[in-house]
Amino acid sequence: MKKQKSFRLLFLLSIVLLALVGCKSTSVADENIAERVKETNKITWGVKYDTRLFGMMDIKSGEVQGFDIDIAKAITKKILGENGQADFIEVTSKTRIPLLKNGNIDAIIATMTITDERKKQVDFSDVYFDAGQSLLVKKGSSIQSVTDLDASTTVLAVKGSTSAANIREHAPDAKILELENYAEAFTALQSGQGDAMTTDNAILLGMAAENPAYTLVGGTFTNEPYGIAINKGQEEFLGKVNQALAEMIADGTYDEIYQRWFPNETDGKVD
Numbered sequence: 687m688k689k690q691k692s693f694r695l696l697f698l699l700s701i702v703l704l705a706l707v708g709c710k711s712t713s714v715a716d717e718n719i720a721e722r723v724k725e726t727n728k729i730t731w732g733v734k735y736d737t738r739l740f741g742m743m744d745i746k747s748g749e750v751q752g753f754d755i756d757i758a759k760a761i762t763k764k765i766l767g768e769n770g771q772a773d774f775i776e777v778t779s780k781t782r783i784p785l786l787k788n789g790n791i792d793a794i795i796a797t798m799t800i801t802d803e804r805k806k807q808v809d810f811s812d813v814y815f816d817a818g819q820s821l822l823v824k825k826g827s828s829i830q831s832v833t834d835l836d837a838s839t840t841v842l843a844v845k846g847s848t849s850a851a852n853i854r855e856h857a858p859d860a861k862i863l864e865l866e867n868y869a870e871a872f873t874a875l876q877s878g879q880g881d882a883m884t885t886d887n888a889i890l891l892g893m894a895a896e897n898p899a900y901t902l903v904g905g906t907f908t909n910e911p912y913g914i915a916i917n918k919g920q921e922e923f924l925g926k927v928n929q930a931l932a933e934m935i936a937d938g939t940y941d942e943i944y945q946r947w948f949p950n951e952t953d954g955k956v957d
């Protein structure tokens with residue numbers, strides 16, 4: 687008798703739980719993000735917290751800083767006005783699409799390359815930065831370009847990045863060790879777990895600037911145009927983001943932010 691009661695209770699609880707889960711997924715898909723951000727006066731951005739120059743958490747101020755962050759703040763102001771709030775949530779290359787799909791963030795601005803494969807899952811804004819994949823090695827390394835990566839070398843890359851996939855194509859014989867994020871990958875390079883690290887030149891430049899014992903070699907061997915990713919079915923919000931970007935390029939806001947983070951580089955700039 688008691689057993690039957692608890693079974694019934696369990697059954698009821700499961701139904702309630704299923705209903706709740708069902709509600710959540712429809713609400714994310716059905717929601718008009720353009721309308722919601724206007725109502726709440728807030729856009730929640732998924733950004734990197736460990737990538738110098740793009741999105742890096744500053745422990746002292748407790749604030750995340752970088753090119754992606756400043757572009758996100760400027761877009762937020764263009765869409766919501768001067769008092770619009772930009773909130774930031776940490777993503778990694780691996781977690782960014784799932785976090786967007788689950789509705790935890792409204793958009794991803796996190797060194798993310800526009801690819802046809804990713805376009806199956808998300809929509810992208812116009813290009814806001816042009817990068818290309820390169821290699822970082824310890825100064826004096828015998829590796830000087832991607833063609834030096836053979837079966838005797840280990841390359842460090844980050845899970846969920848285009849770099850991990852691309853290196854398989856460009857250096858099919860090399861061993862590849864994939865880490866969770868860029869902080870871990872660079873620590874692995876420093877501790878000798880790999881002979882080279884690979885990702886976009888602009889990310890590697892940030893690491894080399896902080897760690898003069900390391901240097902970029904071999905130029906770039908892919909094109910990595912960065913876009914802002916937004917959930918599918920959010921054409922209105924995507925349109926607003928693209929309009930904000932175009933205005934920022936036209937009125938000099940984009941140039942000002944670019945200069946702040948890349949004063950000596952012109953390669954990444956879009957116009």
Ligand code: GLU
Pocket residue numbers: 779796797798799844846847848849885886910
């Ligand atoms: N831009 C490349 C990508 O989207 C590498 C940088 C990253 O992992 O975010 O995968």
